[in-house]
Structures are given as structure tokens and as C-alpha cells.
Amino acid sequence: MKLTKNARFSTLCLHAGQEPDPSTGAIITPIYQTSTYVQDALGKHKGYEYARTQNPTREALERNIAAIESGGGDAAGFAFASGMAAIGAVMTLLKAGDHVVVSDNTYGGTFRLFDKVLTKSSLSFSYVDTADLEATERAFTPATKMLFVETPTNPIMRITDLAAAAALAKRRHARLVVDNTFASPCLQRPLEFGADLVVHSTTKYLNGHSDSIGGVVVAVGKDDIEWLRFVQNAEGAILSPFDSWLVLRGTKTLALRMAQHNASGLALAQFLDGHPKVKQVYYPGLPSHPQYALAAKQMRGFGGMLAFDLGSLEGARRLLNAVRLHSLAESLGGVETLISHPATMTHASVPADRRQALGITDGLVRISAGLEDIDDLKDDLTQALDLV
Numbered sequence: 001m002k003l004t005k006n007a008r009f010s011t012l013c014l015h016a017g018q019e020p021d022p023s024t025g026a027i028i029t030p031i032y033q034t035s036t037y038v039q040d041a042l043g044k045h046k047g048y049e050y051a052r053t054q055n056p057t058r059e060a061l062e063r064n065i066a067a068i069e070s071g072g073g074d075a076a077g078f079a080f081a082s083g084m085a086a087i088g089a090v091m092t093l094l095k096a097g098d099h100v101v102v103s104d105n106t107y108g109g110t111f112r113l114f115d116k117v118l119t120k121s122s123l124s125f126s127y128v129d130t131a132d133l134e135a136t137e138r139a140f141t142p143a144t145k146m147l148f149v150e151t152p153t154n155p156i157m158r159i160t161d162l163a164a165a166a167a168l169a170k171r172r173h174a175r176l177v178v179d180n181t182f183a184s185p186c187l188q189r190p191l192e193f194g195a196d197l198v199v200h201s202t203t204k205y206l207n208g209h210s211d212s213i214g215g216v217v218v219a220v221g222k223d224d225i226e227w228l229r230f231v232q233n234a235e236g237a238i239l240s241p242f243d244s245w246l247v248l249r250g251t252k253t254l255a256l257r258m259a260q261h262n263a264s265g266l267a268l269a270q271f272l273d274g275h276p277k278v279k280q281v282y283y284p285g286l287p288s289h290p291q292y293a294l295a296a297k298q299m300r301g302f303g304g305m306l307a308f309d310l311g312s313l314e315g316a317r318r319l320l321n322a323v324r325l326h327s328l329a330e331s332l333g334g335v336e337t338l339i340s341h342p343a344t345m346t347h348a349s350v351p352a353d354r355r356q357a358l359g360i361t362d363g364l365v366r367i368s369a370g371l372e373d374i375d376d377l378k379d380d381l382t383q384a385l386d387l388v
């Protein structure tokens, strides 16, 4: 099987990075569950010495995700034991004294890593609404070496203009890193807009089945690729062969799953938008979203993530206790619909005043729309909203 140069997205998802197993012809890349490789003679081996450094299952996944993030172009992927490990590896591109400008409502775990761990290594961070490019530029200092962006943001779905952010980073000689977890490469490919690095929690849409924790970095710069290959082995926070295999299985259906996540996300957002108990809905696919036009320009679909405000903690509590089909859980991007309360769950580690400033109110509820029948999801929300 040979992929043509212009193979399209769903074809790349299915086939990129994977060849039938050379020893048997197995169409699915096997799980190479081994710690080491027998060498033919002293100094003579098949390219594999030790499994922290090289593993064929992990390599297939890394090639696959690099191809789908870069549209089949030149990029390299590196798979890690979690999304946080992937982000941690990217931050090793910096050195003591460097400064990073970060999207202000970035994932709470990213904020915790930056604020509690990396400041100990003399990195400094400024948090700013990266949807506001002027404010973002004002946050730059002569020491700024990285712009770290999440778009859409979690949970209020602010959008950063990726082309403008890439131009700004380039002008200021900084790298643009994009956490693309919420959109997935199916909806948004930051490298096409000029980003230097993309990170993912593969735990979410890339694996898509809520049964694996993992992360990946995709890089295009030669020096960055070389460093990430070195640091992946040096720190050793690699993705296991079994998890690599699970994520490879996940990416095969990414395009199909995202089509339904898009449809269900939009249908739920429209349903909630018209409901008298709902104060506000945050979903970039609603024309009332302040950045609808930008989202439509840089995304191929608006995704399965939405949030809505019920006005009070009590309202949110009643809804969350009443839903039956929506599972109350952290995380997102799986086949099952999840519902959560950002203020006390995913964003509990963010100080209360910062949460308020970001719009993460006590009445805010987040949904990751899964693949159940949309009418069953609406019925479940209808009966739960009746109790609010």
C-alpha cells in the first residue's frame, strides 16, 4: 500500500505511518511489547536497541500523527505518557531566564505545571487573553521565547487567530506552540498557519475512546525535532506500546467521529441557546459567538465542546445530579457524552478570583458531546433542566 503525495485527511488517518507488518503481513501494526532487541552481532542491529529509545508501535503512531497534523508534509511526532508529559517535554526547549506568554484560560494542569514546577527552574510566565493580539504583544518582553496558545480555550471557547499569533511569534523571534487537544487535527491544523509546535493530550479526541492516557508533540523545525528526540529518550516519559496501539486505532476513525462530534456539539448548543433556564451558551459554532467568523475561517467544524451558564451553583448542582445519560466526569473527546462543573472539577486548582475573571462562574457547566443519538441527549437535558 502506497499513499499518494496528496492523500486526503481521512486516508492519512487510516494509513499514514503504518505498513503491513514485515514479518507476517498483519495489516494492523502489532503491539511490540518488548523491552529490548536481540542484536545480530556486536555493533550490528536492525535499528532497534532498547525500547525506551525505539519501539515500532510507538513509531507508527508518531508517524501517523505527524502526517495528519501536517497534512502529509514534513513533521515529526513524539509520543509521551500523558498530555502533561508532552507539554513538559516542549518546555525543555527553553532555558533558565526565558519568558513565556500563555493563553490565560489554558488547561488547569498546564497552569499548574508552569506556575508550580517550571518557575522553580527560573522560567517566567505571563497569562493573557491571546484572542486579543495587541494585549498578547504587550505581554512580550525581551526574554520572551515562546507563545503558548490554546484555541478554543477550555471551557469558555475563546478563539485565538492562529495566523496572526504565528506572525507575532515570528516577528518577536519566539516559538508558537499550540495545544490542539480541543479541536483535533481534523478541525484545525496549527502548522498550516505557521505554528512551530503542536501538542495534544491524546487522551481526548485522538484516542477517542476514554481508555488511554497519552500525549504527543509534533514539530517541524530541524533543531526542535533533534532536541525532542533526545529529550524523549533522556527523560523517558514515553507512551507504552499498548497505549500507542490504542491511539493508532483511535486515529483511524478520527474523521468520522469528529463529524458526529461537530453535529452533536452544534445541536446541543442550539438547543441550550433557546432554553429559558440557560443564561448563556459558549460554542464557537453559534453565530452569536463573538468570534464565530474567525472560528469558521480557521476551523473545519466547531467541535463537540460547549459550556453554558445556569446562573448559580445550585442550578448547576441540580442539573448535574439529575442527568442520566450525560456522565458526570472530567475529561473530554470520548465516544460517551461527559458533563462537568469546571469551577469545582477541572479548574478547581485555579484561584477563585482568576476563575471569575475568566468567566468560569459557579453556574457554568461543560459538555463534551459524544456519539449517542442526539435526541436522547436532548431528552436527558430537558428532564434535568426541568428540575433546575
Ligand SMILES: Cc1ncc(COP(=O)(O)O)c(C=O)c1O
Pocket: 082, 083, 084, 085, 107, 109, 110, 150, 154, 179, 181, 182, 200, 201, 202, 203, 213, 214, 215, 331
Ligand atoms: C487542553 C488540554 N491540554 C492538556 C491536557 C493534559 O492531558 P493529560 O491529561 O493527557 O495529561 C488536558 C487534559 O485535560 C487538556 O484538556
